[in-house]
Structures are given as C-alpha cells and as structure tokens.
Amino acid sequence: MLPWNYGFHFTTGPIIFMGIFYTVLVIVATTVISAVLRSRRAMREHHTEHIRWHSEFDDLTTPARLCRYALTGEMPGRICPNGFDCRHCDVRAHLVAKLPEAQPAEAVVVVAGMAFPTDRLYHRGHTWVKQEADGTVTVGVDEVAKLILGAPDKIDLPHVGRQLRLNGVAWSVSKGRTTARVLAPLDGKVVAHGGPADNWRLRIRPTDADMSHLLTANEIRPWVTREIQRLHVALAAVGVQTEPGQQHRPDIAANHPDADLDAVCAHMFLHR
C-alpha cells in the first residue's frame, strides 16, 4: 500500500500496480470534488433555476421540445437545442434575416374557442408578456392554462423585488391535489402583484430587453393547435379520453377531480 509498509518493495510490479490504483483514486476523487466545487459555484451564482430548467428540458417529451420553426412548419421536426432560449440561436438569427417577420393580421387569434390577443408575446410555458409604457412588463397566464386549471385554489407569488430567471419558476399554482409551476417568461425583477380581477399576475422590470425567445402573433395558432393536441394526449395518458373533435370544457381540473392532473400539468407547463 505504502512504501513504508510491510511487504512493500520498490520493484516494478508494486510501483505500477499501486501507481494505477492511486491514479484511479485521484481521478475519481477529482471528479467528485470538481462536481462539488462546480455546484457550489453554481449555487453562489444563482444558476439553480437555469440548471433546473435545462435538466428538466432534457426530460421533456419530444413534442414538447419542438423548435418554434418546427411548429410553423419551416423546419419540420426540429428539436430545440437551446432550451427555448432563442436569443442566441444561430438558426433563428439566420431565419429572421431570411424571412422578415410578417405583420400580425388580427388583433386576437382564436383557436379552439380560446382567445389569444396579439398585443403581447407568449411563452411556451403558457404565460404571456405585455410591454407597459413604464418599461415594465405584465405577466399573466394564457387561456390554455386557464382551460386546465380554471380558477386556482392557491397561488404562491414571488415577493416583490425578487429576481426571476427566464424559464425558472415564476410562481406556483395549486388546485385540488395538483400543484403546477408556472415558468418565468423572462429575466427580471418583480415590481408588483396582480390578481384575477386584473387578469395579470406579476409586473416585472426586465433585466434583458431581448424578448426574441417569446412567440409572436404568427406563431400563436400553430403553437396552440399543437398544445391542444399535446393536452389531449396527456389527458388520454391519465385516462381522460377525448372524442375526436371534442373540446374540453374549461377548468379540466374541476371536471376530472380523479385524474392524475399532476402529470398533465407537468406536461403542459413544461416541468417534471
């Protein structure tokens, strides 16, 4: 084991053998220690939300991870490699340059009886972002979210002043036995809380003005169509069958109290 131990001889055999053994130990120890150090740094630098999102994004099903251009049919079947952060995506930059964005045709896009105003941008986690005059943004949940959860029993909003991270948890919503986490659509600091009456939840001062990762008016229809399909599949997987062409009545959570809506929420709100 050690040069000063019984039976250790400075000959080739023991030196090679123990050399390999200690090398292995050092490599394993280094790996674990560096993982510990890196996690400590990540914790210190508040990368938790970022890491959570990326680790969960990898575990999402394939249809949930489709690129926005796959939704619109420009790049069929493409899986987003960036965790829905298009701000630094080369493909998007390339496509934006090639196809200048068309102007929205209508003020409200209606899909399956749900209204999606085009005066705001949409996040894949079913929130919307509306620019306010004072430079802040309003954040609320879209109709799909309301379709699933209806009026929530309990909402846990972040306290004012809290820094939200894009795709981190913005707030959580409870309904019955189900808890869903609503993802933050952008980086920013919470400045005010809203309520059901205001039709918005948070007012945020963004820390990054780039909102190119959010869906725009022309993408709403293909996206929502796809989301409704996903919802049907998710409901089917927990035993809530939908007749072809049938639409769900709002507040699915209340209509199907026995179904495992946890799984459906995770599926639709993009978390596990």
Add this chain to the structure above:
Amino acid sequence: MDKDFIARGMQRCSTGKFLLWLFPWVALLIFGVYSAALCLIKGLNQTNMDNRFAFGAWIFLDLTVIALGAGAFFTGFLLYILKMKELKAVINSAVVIGFVCYSGAVVVLAVDVGQPLRAWFTFWYPNVHSMLTEVTFCISCYLMVLLIEYIPIVLKNRKLREIPSMLVFEHELHKLIYVLAAVGTFLSFFHQGSLGGLYGVLRGRPFAFREHLGIWPSTFFLFILSAAAVGPSFILLTTWLVEKISRKKLVPPEALRLLGRVSGMLLSVYVLLKCVDTLIWMNRTSMVRGFVPAQYYAFEPFGEWVLFAELVLFGIVPAAILLVPKLREKTGWLVSAAAMACCGVALNRFVQTIQTMALPTLSFDKFLMYTPSWQEIGAFLMVVAYGVLVYSFSFRYFELFPQERQLRIESAAAKPQHETAVGGR
C-alpha cells in the same frame, strides 16, 4: 405521501400493492440475513465447504453475478464513450443492476472469508502477484464508481430535486459522468479479467490453468469478453422482465435490439476464442502437465456434455440468433437468446469454480461432490432479495427508464389517432 416521491407522469402501482410485492422479498431478506449472521457469528462451519472444496456456491454465484453485472460498465462504455445514444434508455437501469450485482457480490464475499474484519489487510499489505489482489482493488474501486454513478439517479427523485443543492450537484456530476464511465470501464476490464485470471493462474489445478499472454492467462481475456458479451444480454433480459412484471413499455424496442446485436457480436468473438483456447489447453497446456484432458470429463455428472453445452448450446446458438436481424426483431427469440447467453456465462463460471474444485489433482484423491448448506443458499438469497428490493425501490422512486414517460405519451397519442382512423372510414 408515498405518491409525492414518484415522478410526475410515471404510473406506479398503489402503495398497498407495492408493499404486498415487497413482503416476500423482505421475508427472504430476513431469512438470508439470519443465514449470513450464522456464518459470521458461528463461523464458516455453517457451510458445507471443506478443505478440499474450499470454494463453493458463493464464489460461483459471485463470479456469475459479477459477469452479469458487467452490463453496467459496458452499457456506460457504449453510451458515453462510443456514443450509442439509443442506450440512454437503459443506462440508469444498467447502473442500478450493476450496483446491485457488485454490492451483493461484495457482501457475499465478506461472509465468505473467514476473518471479514481483516478485509482491509488486502489494501494494507497487497501482494501484487495475486489475482485476488487485483480483483479486490478493482471491485472495490468500481463499486465506489458505481455508487457515485448511482447518486445522480437518486438525486433526480421528485422530492430530492426540490432541494436546490441536490439538483445542482446532480447536474454537475452528470456532466462529468463520462469520466466515471471511462474509469469504470478501465476497472471493469481489469477485474473481470482478473476474475478469470483467478483460476487461469492456478498452476496446481491443470483443469483451470491456461497458457499466459504476458502476465495474464488466456482466461483473463476470455472473462472480459464473455462479461462484455452477456452484460448487455442481461440488461436486455432484466428490462424485458421489468416490462413484463410492471406491464409497461419502458424502452423503445430499438434499444433492446441494439443490446442484442452488441451481445451477439461479442458472444461470437468470445465463443470463437474460447474454442481456440480449449483446443490449445487440451492439446498442450494440460498434456504438458501430465493430465489427460479426457480424464476431466470422466467423472459423472461432469461429462463432455458440459463442454458441449458451454460452447455450442449456450455459445454458438445464442450468438447466431442475436446476429440474425430477422430473429432479433422477434422479442421471443431475442429474449431467449439473451437468456441462453446468460446461462452460458453462468455455466462457464460454474465449470471454472466448481468443476475445478471437484476434480482430483493427486492420483489418490477422490472426485468430490458438495452440496451447499441451507445457510449458504440463504446467504445468497439474501443478496437476491436485496437486489430485488433495491431495484424495486429504484424503479418506483427513480427514473430508471428515462423514455418511459415519452413512451407512455406516445402510446396514448397513438390510440386515439388509430381510433380516429377507424372512425374516419
């Protein structure tokens, strides 16, 4: 309560049903712990081993279990080093199986030695000439690696990942997992090899002794190959079994077929080399030492059929099945061939350990038989029960098959569409 620990979107049976499933295994575990405790407290006189049959059922089962557990390192190697992405579907399960096999084997070894409290002497005063030293060092290092590889699987549990530090550590560790996979592959190569070397170096046992290549006997390399060949087969087999027991689709069929193909390729290379090795051993190695090989098979019940079964029935036949794509497509053939490959390696380990011990070396020796005592069987069943329990808990609370959710969603998606199509007509 229990439900909160099960990942969202995973369908698991009710707590009551789970407890019902656990009950027989826990009972078996208690019986096994009692058996092992008898061996530890009263000594190895509780076994039917003796001075001539110094190694018995435990060593045979250890060697088999470790060969089957090779799936962990080899799947890791294929996934992280050779980048066979399909295998991501089974890697977590492979790691748990590897962990269960190795830790179980180490527990049995601890019972098997006469003075378990002196186990650390091997590290303190290692004899580098001994194959067992190599085995001990590599197995303990690899068990450590497996334990570290198991950590991210545990930390991904629904409740644990709510703790930010756990989440972050899991993420950071997982990023470095290829280092551990590489180290694990290196260690596994050596200890699978040295387990083979364990018997191949026994100059005093011409039945086991083999020609050396460098410092290692040929069995060193054959054990590596055979372990690498059946490791994937065993993963295939267990995955299929878990699918049957849980009545769920857990991995895409392509992953299983890939495992089968890899297994088949390696198995055919192994069987070929094993045949060459057997011929050299029969015509040279053994003869030079004055031992006529035919004599090894002159004692019932270990006749020539053992050799035939090992090489042909459980060697060439499963290799051929696994190499034919048409047969691989059919689950029945695939699983049967994998099971045969596993039997083949178990038979090989049996021949190496038990037959070696049973055969006489001196002209006035008897051919010996030995039947394990109930304590020996109990102690091994303890490990089996332990393995099933660890795996059951892991399957229930951790995501052993990352594609399970996706497959479930896919099958849910496929159903209404199919119905629509029918309705449409």
Add this chain to the structure above:
Amino acid sequence: METNRRDLLKLAGGAAVGIVFTPVPWRLITDAALWSENWPGTPQPAHGPLTARYTNCSLCPAGCAVRARCISNRPIGMAGVAGHPLSQGALCALGLAGHQAPYHPDRLKPASASAAPVAQAIAKGGVAVLDLRPGRTASWTYRRAMAAVKGLYVTAPQPLPFAYNLSAARTVLSIGAPLIDGWGTPGNVLRARAGFHLIQADSVESRSASLADTWLRINPGSEPALALGLAQILLQRKPKAVPAGMAEAAAQMTPARTADATALSEKEILDLADALFQNGPSVVVAGEAAPEAAALNALLGGWGQAVVARQEAPVPESWKTAAPATELASVPDGSIHTLLIDESAPGDYIPWGVIAKKLARGSSSVIVFSWSGTGYARHANLALPTAVFPEALDDLPAPADSPAAAFRLSAPLVEPPAGVVNPVEVIAKAAGIDASAALRERADAIHKTARGNLFRYADGVSTPVKDLKPEDFWNALNEGGCWIDTAQAGAPPLPKWVPSASAAGGADLAVTIVERRFAGAPGSPLMSKVYKESNLQLGPNRAALNPATAAGLGLADGARAALTTAAGSCEIEVILDPAVSPGALEVAAGPEVLDICGAFARAKVVRA
C-alpha cells in the same frame, strides 16, 4: 509579527496534513493491526525454561520409554528415547501425545465419591479384584491383599507363559495379530521387522496386512482353523515336541478342509507350512486365536530360540505367599459378590457380558477404578476416578516381545488433580496390608539379585546393577531408567492344547476387530487426527464392509446402522472398503462394540 489564534490553527492544520505524508500514522495503523491480530478466547501458552524429563508411557502395556520436553516442568511434547533396548526410540501415536491424556473430555471427573464402600465390601467378603494388566507390582499387592481377606485375584486372560524374541525369528506368521500396528513394543517389532519375512493371515487389509511381505486374506473367524490346518501339516514332519491333545484335534483338519474354512487354496496352505518349516526359526503370533498359536509355535523350529519362557522381574520373597491368579473364565458363574476392577492400567478389554456372568445375582456390586468414563465405569455401581499417565506412579511388566525380564517405572510428570484415588492404596488399606513402599521393595529385590543392567534414559548409558547402590538404582528408575535382566531364558513349558471358543451365528457377518489400542484408553484428544480428521485408522464405532456385502444389506457409505450380536446392539457408521472380505465386518474397537463382540463374534448389521 504577531501570532494570533488563526495562525495557530493554520499551523495545526498544516502539521496534520504534513504528518499524513510521513510514515508515522501508517506505521501506527500497521501496529494497531498487529494488536487486533489476537483473537479473543485463544489460549496463550506460557513461556518458561525448557527441560527434558524421562519416564515410561503407561497408556498401554508396551510401556515405551518417553522423553518429555517440559516448559517449567510441564510436559509439552513427547518423544521416544533413542537407543532404548526395548522401545528402540520409537513411540506410537498414543504415546506421542500421552501428556495430553489427562485432559481428555471423557475423563472421569474427580468427585467427592469416597472410597469407603471398598473397605465395607472387603469387610463383607466375597470380594474379587479384576486386574487388567497383570504382572505389575500393583498386581502383587492385589494378590497379597486378596490373600489377606480371602478374596479372589482375577485376571483375564493370563499372560502367555512365553515371550517372543523376534530378532531371532526369520519367518513370522501373524494370524490376525496387529503385529505392525501395536503388538508388543512397537519400536522393538519395527526394528526386528527388517530381519524376518512377515506373513499376515488377516480377513481385512489391516495395517499389518498391507505392510506384510505376504497377505493371506482368510475368512473371518477361520484363524483357529488355519492354525489347526498348519498343525496338521507340520505334525507330519515329526516335530520334536507336540503339545498334549494337539495331534487329535488337528487330525481332522486336512488341507482341503482348511482351504474350505479359510478361503485359501490348498497350495497356499501347503506353501505356508513349507515357508514356516524351511525358513526357520519361525514363530506364530496370534490375535484372537492365541491358544492355537501357542501350540503351533511348539511345532516350529523357533521353540526355545525365538519363543522363550516368559520372565518376570524378581519380587520380594515375602510376597510369594500371595493369592494365586485365577483366570476369569475359571471363576464359577454368579460367585462374585463384590468386584473391584482396576482399569487405571488398562489392558485387553473383556466384554462386559463375560464379567457380568460371574457376578452373584441380585446383591452384587461392581466398583471400578478408572480415569475414563467410557469403559467399565458405564457398568459400575461406583466409579472411582484415578490418576492417568503421566500423573501416576506405576510399573510396567515386560511385554510379550521381551525375552528378558524387565522393570521400569512410569514416574509421574505432573500432579494428579485433587480427588483422584489410588486403587492400590485403597485396596491395600482396606485389606489391612502395608503396600505403600511396594515398588521400592521390589526395586530393592531386583537390586539384590545383582543381575542385569540399568539403562538410563538421560544419557543412554547402560550400567550393570551390581555397580549401583540401591538408592541410586531407585532414583535412576524414577528419573527414567529401565532394568533388563541378563539371565538367559530357556524354552517355555509345553502349552496345553485349548481350543478357542467360537461364536455361532450362521449367516451373520463375521466380525474382525481392529485398533484395539484405543479401546481402554482414550489417550490424547489429538488422536482425533488419525481417525476423525483423517481416515487413516478406523474410528471408534465405525465399521467397514465390502461394497458387495453392503449393497446386499442396503447400506451406503456413511450410513448409520445398528450392529447386533447375541450379546446386544450398538450404533455404528458404515464405510465401504473393498479390502474387507465379503461377508465380513471390520469394526474399530470401542467399549460399546467390545461389550457385544467377543472373540470370533458374528453380527447382524441393519440400517438405522
């Protein structure tokens, strides 16, 4: 520069890390391991000065000379005494670990049992002493004591009236005798072995059979027939002396009949007779067929040379009025009221049934002096624990292979435990005679003859007795010495022809008993090495059968079975051995087996 607490802590931390890179902690761990290497409960023998002490082993009648390696005077190892005229430096397995005999688990525990009943019984009358090792000084004391109380001194059987001089023999026929495995003085036999041709007639492949020049596998129980058949042939060659009654008995035993009885061919029998006749001097040694063998010896050329009159060491004149020795067989049945058995010096084990017949019905009592709980103590009304070798002082008569008279002491090497009784003292005292100095008296009587030499073990020097003072002679005997007579022994008186009793049993298996030496004396617990931890010798209560015989009885190797004879039944373990004659049973001597198997016994074996 100022040092603060932080600096000190840093220093301590640095030192701790630094120490890890020095050998110190690792050496400490290694040394800690050394301490942990002691396993609790394992005895640690004490050290002390090493010395050699000498005595004679009294575990069996051979009485081999012993050199004991002692630590602080405790014997820790035994070895033979090189150059000893009788034991020739050899020691058997029993003697090599004889110093451990006192610790055998079967030893009778010294209890508070009092010897008072002995005195009461002797006072009542009708008492008999059974001496299993006659010829000792203790035997003389018993005879004197019995003479004083009109009791009976019983032996069984009487020692042969002749002794063998094997070194003078050129051919030795052993009829079922364990010649090489324990007969006579092992060292003496082994030394003479090179000079004679050994023919072993044995129904099993005993160790003597495998080491013999010729092994004749005879039917078990046919030993007397072989002796008679040989006598029939030899009688035709006009021997000088013929024992009375022999010619008549042998006349019927033609070679054809002998061949029929023994399973040998006629030619083999004639060849055997020729070998004995032509390659003389020849002697015959027998186990159970001793009477026939004795008579047969008289027909051979060895009579008077290789077979001589047996000599006994001189005894004081005053002892010669003692009671005569009576053979157990000639004691009337049901006549003994109180039987005192001295098993402290074991010899041949007499089946209990033979003894029990002699006891008076109803009111008899048996008092056994023994160290072992496995012998007659099982049948006794009172078992009194005695000392065992090397705790007791006793003397050893010359064995059957010593042509000269001899006298040696088994001097104690260790103290006997408290609570043991000395049978000689107890019986002498109860009979009212003083025998406390009997051994010394006898030594003086020997010294007075001024004959013979004293062989001293410590230096291996032989000194004529006439050159020694009585005191020195006595001391030398106590410190390890052996007196050997120089007087020439003549031809023994012609024996009378007495046919062996043979047991009837028809189709039952004929029993051959081996390893008789273990029967009376358990010896060292380490004897387990030769019969339990290995199969070298047949262990107690194990029986070997020919595989064919066993198959006929439905017995497999290792089966438990019941051995049943006319006298009773006991449990045995069966092992298979093709060397055993079909229809025969080789069984290791043990008190349970011997109790039910007399000479030429026949037995049934039934699976348990």
Add this chain to the structure above:
Amino acid sequence: MISENKGNKKARYGMSIDVDRCTGCGGCMVACASENNVAPANPGANDRKGLTWIRVFKVDNGQEYPNKRSVFVPMMCQQCGEETPCYLACPQQAVDVDPSTGIVGQMPERCLGCRYCMAACPYHARYFNWWDPVWPAGMEKTMNPDVAPRMRGVVEKCNFCHGRWHAARQKAAASGNRVLDPADYVPACVEACPTGAIRFGDLSDASTEVARNSKTPDSFRMLEKLGTEPKIYYMSKRQWVKEIAEAPKLTPQKEPARG
C-alpha cells in the same frame, strides 16, 4: 524478512520420505498437532474439515485381492520452490517464502481466510479453521509456547516446525554461530517417526542424507510435471508406488483412498 539472514549461507530445507518404511501409525500426525498447537477435532469435524498439517494417506495400486497392495503416504506442505502456488495466490502477503531457508511460511494472524491458497494448492496441504479452536479444560497447559495458536477463519499448514527453527536459530545466535546445528532443528514429525521413514535436512548441502536421498533413482516428487519444484522427496523401490506421484489415471469410479 529478507534482510534477516543476510550474509548467512542460504539453506534449502527439504524432506525425504521413504514410503516403503511408513507403517501408517499416525504418530507424525499426532506429534505435529501437539508441537504446533493444533486443536483437537471439533465434534462436527470430519476428514474433510479437519486440521492435519501432515496427513497420512493409505494408497493402493488399484487392483483387487490378491494383487492389491497398499502404501502409506504422508502428505504435508510440499514446500514448493518455483512459482509457489499459494504464495502467488495470497492477496495480502500472509504467505511468504523465506529466501534463507526455502520454507513456505504462513502467517495466520495476517490471513483473511479467503482460501484462495487452498484452491491453488494441488497437494491439499492447506487447512482452514472452520471452527474456533477449543482445547479441553486444562489441555492448554500442554501447549507449546513457541507456536502461536491460530484462530477461527484462517488457513494454516505445515511450516517445517517454524517454532523449532526459530529456537534453533536463537540457540545458534547465542553461541555465536551463523549456521544452525542440524541436530537442533528437526521437525516434530521427523522426530516422531518410529521407523525413521522421514528424513529432514538441507537439500543444498550435498552431504546431508536428504540431499543424497533426493538424488537416488528411487526418489520422486508429487506431481513433478506441474513445475512447482516441491522440496519433499518420496522414495520407494516399487514402480507402482512411484506412479502415484503422477496425475490421476483414467479410472473414474476408482475406489476412494483411505487416509
């Protein structure tokens, strides 16, 4: 261990055993057990679980009566000289080969009890302590203080009476000698053998009886073709006895040897 005998003449201790003279009395087995503090058999022990550093086997020529012949063959550690199988097997250096004596030593206090050495030994000369050693009350007083008793769960074997070698060496050192007096170092079995069948001495010294015996045409070693170079030489004038040293013959259901 290596430096201990530096400068001394290297010895190669060995034995010659004349099997024609062995009577199978078992004296060597008992003397060995007594010398080396081997405990008596546990009640559960049998011939496969016992402790017999030297064990005498009764070996026959495989024939039926009247051609059947048997010999007694004492088997102990054969003190292999080359590629010592047990030495190479032991994972923690509990087996050593003393270069100054050629004796294969066993350190039970170092032994883990893995029994790999037992699997490695072709002579079955190694024994495992299946039970706690138990000496009947009082018998510990007869134990040899020069030999440490072993504990349950370790392997032990013949070491040519290491205790006696040690004592002889101390005696030689005390009188200023560098070489031991051969009369001082005689293993217990050699001393006990009543027929002198076992001889002991330095094989590298041509003047010793063992060295001469080892070179006679009658001498042979067990399984010599394995190349383990044992230092126990057996001797017999009979051809069939010499053949017992070779590999088992093709007689499957051969009668088991007693021993």
